[in-house]
Amino acid sequence: MGDLEVHKHVQYIISVEKKKESFEALVMEHLRMNGAYWGLTTLDLLQNITAVDQEEVISWVMSCWDQDSGGFTGTVGHDPHVHYTLSAVQILALFDRLDILDKDKVSSYIARLQNEDGSFSGDIWGEIDTRFSYCAICCLSILHCLDKINVEKAVNYIVSCKNLDGGFGCTAGGESHAGQIFCCVGALSIAGALHHVDRDLLGWWLCERQCKDGGLNGRPEKLADVCYSWWVLSSLVMIDRVHWIDKTKLAMYILSCQDRENGGISDRPDNAVDVFHTYFGVAGLSLMEYPGLKSIDPAFALPVDVVNRIFFKKP
Amino acid sequence: MHGRPRQPPQAEDAASASKASNLRELQSKLLHNHHQRIYSQEAIDASSKLLDINPEILTAWNYRKLAFQHNLQEASDPPHFKSLVNDELRVVEMALRRNPKSYGAWYHRKWVLSQGLLEVDFDREFYLLDQLLKVDARNFHGWSYRRFVAKMKDVSEVEELKFTMDMIDSNFSNYSAWHNRSALLSHLLSKKAHGFDEREKILAEEYDLVRQALFTDPSDQSGWFYHLWLLDQTVTPDEVLLISSWPFDGSNWCITVDEDKVHCKVSQLPCSSYYFLNSGKLPIVLYFNQPVKGVHSSSVIVNSVFVKNEDLIWRPVTPTKSEQAACWVVYIGIPDFQKIDTKVYAVEINIGHSKDIISSNGSVFSHPLQFRFNLSFNSISLEHAEVESIDELFVWNDSGSSVAEHCGFFPFNRVNASEDHTLKSSKWNLETISYEIDLFKELEENCKFVKLTLARLFLAQDAMMSYKTCSLIHSRDVLRLFDDLIRLDPMHAGYYEDERSIVVVNQVTSDEQSLMSQNSHSSNYFSSKLPLNGCIQLTNLSLTRIGSVDRLLWVQVLDLSHNKLHSLAGIEALQLLTCLNLRNNQINSLTALEPLKLLSFLRVLDLSFNKIGAHPVDTTRYLCHSPLSHSIFGAKKCIEDYLEANINVTDHWEAILLFRELRLKQLEVKGNVVADENFRDLFAKVASHADLA
Numbered sequence A: 001m002g003d004l005e006v007h008k009h010v011q012y013i014i015s016v017e018k019k020k021e022s023f024e025a026l027v028m029e030h031l032r033m034n035g036a037y038w039g040l041t042t043l044d045l046l047q048n049i050t051a052v053d054q055e056e057v058i059s060w061v062m063s064c065w066d067q068d069s070g071g072f073t074g075t076v077g078h079d080p081h082v083h084y085t086l087s088a089v090q091i092l093a094l095f096d097r098l099d100i101l102d103k104d105k106v107s108s109y110i111a112r113l114q115n116e117d118g119s120f121s122g123d124i125w126g127e128i129d130t131r132f133s134y135c136a137i138c139c140l141s142i143l144h145c146l147d148k149i150n151v152e153k154a155v156n157y158i159v160s161c162k163n164l165d166g167g168f169g170c171t172a173g174g175e176s177h178a179g180q181i182f183c184c185v186g187a188l189s190i191a192g193a194l195h196h197v198d199r200d201l202l203g204w205w206l207c208e209r210q211c212k213d214g215g216l217n218g219r220p221e222k223l224a225d226v227c228y229s230w231w232v233l234s235s236l237v238m239i240d241r242v243h244w245i246d247k248t249k250l251a252m253y254i255l256s257c258q259d260r261e262n263g264g265i266s267d268r269p270d271n272a273v274d275v276f277h278t279y280f281g282v283a284g285l286s287l288m289e290y291p292g293l294k295s296i297d298p299a300f301a302l303p304v305d306v307v308n309r310i311f312f313k314k315p
Numbered sequence B: 001m002h003g004r005p006r007q008p009p010q011a012e013d014a015a016s017a018s019k020a021s022n023l024r025e026l027q028s029k030l031l032h033n034h035h036q037r038i039y040s041q042e043a044i045d046a047s048s049k050l051l052d053i054n055p056e057i058l059t060a061w062n063y064r065k066l067a068f069q070h071n072l073q074e075a076s077d078p079p080h081f082k083s084l085v086n087d088e089l090r091v092v093e094m095a096l097r098r099n100p101k102s103y104g105a106w107y108h109r110k111w112v113l114s115q116g117l118l119e120v121d122f123d124r125e126f127y128l129l130d131q132l133l134k135v136d137a138r139n140f141h142g143w144s145y146r147r148f149v150a151k152m153k154d155v156s157e158v159e160e161l162k163f164t165m166d167m168i169d170s171n172f173s174n175y176s177a178w179h180n181r182s183a184l185l186s187h188l189l190s191k192k193a194h195g196f197d198e199r200e201k202i203l204a205e206e207y208d209l210v211r212q213a214l215f216t217d218p219s220d221q222s223g224w225f226y227h228l229w230l231l232d233q234t235v236t237p238d239e240v241l242l243i244s245s246w247p248f249d250g251s252n253w254c255i256t257v258d259e260d261k262v263h264c265k266v267s268q269l270p271c272s273s274y275y276f277l278n279s280g281k282l283p284i285v286l287y288f289n290q291p292v293k294g295v296h297s298s299s300v301i302v303n304s305v306f307v308k309n310e311d312l313i314w315r316p317v318t319p320t321k322s323e324q325a326a327c328w329v330v331y332i333g334i335p336d337f338q339k340i341d342t343k344v345y346a347v348e349i350n351i352g353h354s355k356d357i358i359s360s361n362g363s364v365f366s367h368p369l370q371f372r373f374n375l376s377f378n379s380i381s382l383e384h385a386e387v388e389s390i391d392e393l394f395v396w397n398d399s400g401s402s403v404a405e406h407c408g409f410f411p412f413n414r415v416n417a418s419e420d421h422t423l424k425s426s427k428w429n430l431e432t433i434s435y436e437i438d439l440f441k442e443l444e445e446n447c448k449f450v451k452l453t454l455a456r457l458f459l460a461q462d463a464m465m466s467y468k469t470c471s472l473i474h475s476r477d478v479l480r481l482f483d484d485l486i487r488l489d490p491m492h493a494g495y496y497e498d499e500r501s502i503v504v505v506n507q508v509t510s511d512e513q514s515l516m517s518q519n520s521h522s523s524n525y526f527s528s529k530l531p532l533n534g535c536i537q538l539t540n541l542s543l544t545r546i547g548s549v550d551r552l553l554w555v556q557v558l559d560l561s562h563n564k565l566h567s568l569a570g571i572e573a574l575q576l577l578t579c580l581n582l583r584n585n586q587i588n589s590l591t592a593l594e595p596l597k598l599l600s601f602l603r604v605l606d607l608s609f610n611k612i613g614a615h616p617v618d619t620t621r622y623l624c625h626s627p628l629s630h631s632i633f634g635a636k637k638c639i640e641d642y643l644e645a646n647i648n649v650t651d652h653w654e655a656i657l658l659f660r661e662l663r664l665k666q667l668e669v670k671g672n673v674v675a676d677e678n679f680r681d682l683f684a685k686v687a688s689h690a691d692l693a
């Protein structure tokens, strides 16, 4: 099956950044902050973060900060959202530059999004989803500001979205989905509340996501897709059940989705690559201890050394 | 980002360049109008065009909401309202044609309808949903929108349950429909809605339904998950029972305290072996059949001359922050020995006179129970005076020549709950399980789901029977099934091995005889200067995890060496454990030892030849208390202190947080990657009272 094309993937990520004017790039422009986080984290996992100009990235990130609200936007001129805010904070954490943030304003923006029932809205327009609970809890924890929200209520809301198959949905009653499970298990991990998860029940549901081709799907009876290498695998790691899948087969599946000519990883073999799947493929390999990669933290979705720096270094 | 075929990179052609410039223009128009607060028809139309090309732009949906609010203020009459609302609904429909999974589009529709301006045209909404689910019956946005509309229209849960039936009828392989069915049904059952008060009848019908799906296509997962849920509904005990305790009912104990009161030993009479309780505390351990909360001094009353019941604080034995646990413990301080005479003191425990002991599914401990044990105090000085402290007691024996002396006593007296009651309530459940077993035995041989379900059914049957007897009927069948599964489905071998381990421990500990025979082939054991009570050996069993801890509450010395243990979850219940041998296992990290922090008597630990430090990915990183998981208790201060002292906390936080809490006298770590010089230095600083071998 061959190895990970580290060099080509680095080149690919840098080239995406340069092709800003293509139609494909424009379609993604509104979530450029997320894209930047995916790309930069991938570069760091590939031990190549120095391939980008750090100052340029940071000044662009800060140009997306909306002073009035305290949140970050997906790209300059757009509206702020909790997801973009998390990505921005993650990028600054990667570069060890959290100091340039107005932590108080950013954390207040997030805290204001918590609703009475403990749930979180994505922005002022009120869409509620457990994805936003994850964004809020993860982001506040990185900023050491979790005490600004009611963590207990936040946990209870997530628990109210737990299903009878052990998984979690977007809102109460929503079907279990691997992406949503990552968000809920990640948020519960960071909140120290994993005891609300039935690890054997959820672990079995998650390990049954591995398809015959070795890849992972996101729900029963769906096709495998590289992005679930992250959502499913990180959840399995957090609940200590990752040994329930065949890692070798999964690694082979991810490697088979590489574009060996031009770099990048796609959702399935021979499909078009994108930064999103490149990140999830590399992050998945990192969780499987693929040689030469930095290891990634399953809950914060940042390299372990970055997370350890946040929690175990003198400020 | 999904499903596009890979194509060789090509130069921008004219068509795609014009597409791009059109999009760029629409985007900048949108931002201009948004920032300038321009809500003219022309501006709004431009945003529609943009959303038609790219429905993912949240800012465009936000702009439309602002425009909607603005124009609503200007609008005066209901027809105008209606046209405003309809415009939004149309844009959403257009966006959903582009991407039926667009979060922004679905939310916009919910938002518009939630404004409560017009009576919602529910026919239109359900028609839209029918169209969508026809194209993709698994679109979870569609299902979620259906729940939203059904709630708005006040459609009954029974109606919605019928809808899931229709969807399942048209295609058994619809996990979304099964999911919705399980959620609706469990809600209807729990509130005993009209027509749903006969739980057993309803569940029986569901078994019939899911069987049709399973027999139609046994390889489809959807039905199997539903079947697992039904099975769970059938076997989950509907009352809380006490299944074991330490000390156990009717036992007699002699406590010997040495002069300086540092150590005292407890021996079971008339047996001549000892429990050493070297912290001067006697634990009382209760183990329930399911995790419960509400164990406190009014739900469990301890009558003894030594302590006031109301002073006792029961604690859940769990390494998490949960207030629920199957295992609960209270510690009784051993009274001042000098003031005690030689008579026998009874300790009586009454459980369940209040209804506070309750499980997460609402079952209660409803059959009050009493048990007692006797304590006496020995005034004779230590017979084995040469033994001065517990750390001299054990030498793990590599050569295998020495066999521990034990007195041949295994306390299998379990607390018996009121049996007849259990029998009656589980009759239907037992019959159902037996029926399912017969059925699946006939189904196709080589389907992994059939085998796995059969194994689960056997285990369920054994668990239900074991309230009456202690024996396991199906262990062999189940072990054979797991062996088959490992062969048939090697991708999930790790899962089957974990399940198998639980069965093996269950089998080995199921009666005195099998436990004795296990211990008689001692190859690697320890030698001890004292005849010890509560020593057992579970070695060379390929265990990947442990189970049946309720049967091992009395164990003080446990040899688990030469297995494949990866997790120690559950071991925290062995509150008397003093020596633990984990040599030659697969423990990957120090954080995996979190449960040991709850063992206040643990003094001797052998971790040699594990994999600690060998893996960069720590799978128990979030299953321990640390600043990472925001569950820091005293840890934060501790971390800060070590940072102040310039200790490399980043690389050693796991060791710091673990060893400062364990009260070890002896630790063996050789044969682990982690055991380098740095580790030794650190260990000496964190656990200065202990020896590192």
Ligand SMILES: [Zn+2]
Residues within 6 Å of the ligand: A225, A226, A227, A228, A267, A277, B002
């Ligand atoms: Zn994908």
